[in-house]
Amino acid sequence: MRPFDHNSGNLLRAVVRPPSAGSDETIANAIKEVTCWEDTIAWALQHGVLPRLYSRLVASKAFIPPGVLQQAQVAFERNAFHCLANAAELLQVLAAFEYAGIKAIPFKGVVLAQSVYGDITARTAGDLDVLIFYSDLMRATQVLRERGYELKTKTLEDGSPATENYFEYHFERDRDGMVLELRWRLELTQPRYRYNLGMAWAWPRRTSMKFSGAEVWNLDPVSSLMILCMHGTKHRWSRLVWICDVANLLESEPRLDWDFVQKEARRVGLWPSLALGVLLASRVAGAEVASGVFHRFESSKYMRKLAQSIDHNLFDEPRIIPDGWIPYNLKILGFWDRFRWLLSLEFLRPNSRDRRVIRLPKSLDLLYYLIRPFRLLLDRSGR
Numbered sequence: 001m002r003p004f005d006h007n008s009g010n011l012l013r014a015v016v017r018p019p020s021a022g023s024d025e026t027i028a029n030a031i032k033e034v035t036c037w038e039d040t041i042a043w044a045l046q047h048g049v050l051p052r053l054y055s056r057l058v059a060s061k062a063f064i065p066p067g068v069l070q071q072a073q074v075a076f077e078r079n080a081f082h083c084l085a086n087a088a089e090l091l092q093v094l095a096a097f098e099y100a101g102i103k104a105i106p107f108k109g110v111v112l113a114q115s116v117y118g119d120i121t122a123r124t125a126g127d128l129d130v131l132i133f134y135s136d137l138m139r140a141t142q143v144l145r146e147r148g149y150e151l152k153t154k155t156l157e158d159g160s161p162a163t164e165n166y167f168e169y170h171f172e173r174d175r176d177g178m179v180l181e182l183r184w185r186l187e188l189t190q191p192r193y194r195y196n197l198g199m200a201w202a203w204p205r206r207t208s209m210k211f212s213g214a215e216v217w218n219l220d221p222v223s224s225l226m227i228l229c230m231h232g233t234k235h236r237w238s239r240l241v242w243i244c245d246v247a248n249l250l251e252s253e254p255r256l257d258w259d260f261v262q263k264e265a266r267r268v269g270l271w272p273s274l275a276l277g278v279l280l281a282s283r284v285a286g287a288e289v290a291s292g293v294f295h296r297f298e299s300s301k302y303m304r305k306l307a308q309s310i311d312h313n314l315f316d317e318p319r320i321i322p323d324g325w326i327p328y329n330l331k332i333l334g335f336w337d338r339f340r341w342l343l344s345l346e347f348l349r350p351n352s353r354d355r356r357v358i359r360l361p362k363s364l365d366l367l368y369y370l371i372r373p374f375r376l377l378l379d380r381s382g383r
Contacts, residue, residue, distance in 0.1 A: 048241025
């Protein structure tokens with residue numbers, strides 16, 4: 001794929017914004033400027049917004065080469081098939097878990113598509129993600145193995161995770177390529193983020209929803225919003241679909257209690273992630289946010305500048321480290337997490353990344369403690 005064409009970016013930005021008086025004209029004008037449709041479709045797939053692009057192209061009155069629509073339709077139908085397969089498998093897994101007495105909440109993926117987009121095929125299909133209690137991990141693993149899944153995560157002899165601060169088991173099934181991840185904790189930047197946001201946090205306020213003809217558990221809107229913002233922030237919002245997820249959730253939940261949302265976000269150290277996610281949803285995807293709430297988030301200089309930087313580099317350099325001397329992974333922590341991390345001097349502890357930058361013999365290992373601060377200043381990632 002060639003270097004990114006800004007005309008393609010203009011079209012992708014236009015199609016993810018909500019329909020409005022001027023949106024059809026904006027899309028029509030953007031369509032006229034596209035010079036390489038093959039790349040545009042490839043970028044839509046990479047950013048997870050091909051379903052939205054296809055539906056808006058079909059609805060557009062502007063001229064689109066027939067071959068382009070056919071190419072987009074093929075990609076759309078392939079994704080739709082994947083979504084339907086995921087939905088069918090998810091229902092069977094949840095039924096097996098229920099039979100085994102395992103509490104589970106599916107999140108992201110097709111469940112998110114149904115709950116906030118209103119259609120499981122309206123979002124790019126991904127893996128299956130299921131949140132469980134850690135105490136159920138061994139039984140859930142056995143259930144999945146009986147369904148033909150193979151655990152790809154390294155474990156100790158007793159079956160527990162082999163890596164410290166690792167909170168997911170990755171399963172794959174060879175016969176159909178199905179991928180499922182079991183999670184028992186949702187993390188931001190370990191080990192700096194101290195809150196245990198897992199089933200003990202999500203289960204008490206879970207909701208139920210109709211999904212493919214069945215009743216399944218779902219995250220409540222507040223938990224879902226925070227998890228979406230946490231996930232996008234962790235990955236520097238490098239895919240447009242993550243911004244669209246937040247925007248569509250806000251659209252589907254116009255009566256959110258923002259006082260509670262912000263209070264809970266501060267309590268669990270996710271206020272910066274929430275602010276950044278909401279600002280991007282508004283800037284990029286046209287999400288409507290109450291003016292008082294929006295101005296409160298925008299009044300944070302750090303969050304405002306981060307949103308501007310991510311928006312500006314979304315297609316050209318989506319994972320670029322935003323400007324500033326404070327590392328990104330420190331900016332996105334809540335005040336007390338940031339303060340605790342600095343006091344602990346954890347940032348001085350060398351890691352594998354430092355050892356990859358400069359390779360030293362074992363006898364000089366202590367020198368990494370001197371190298372690490374300079375390495376952090378150069379890449380500003382805080383990792």
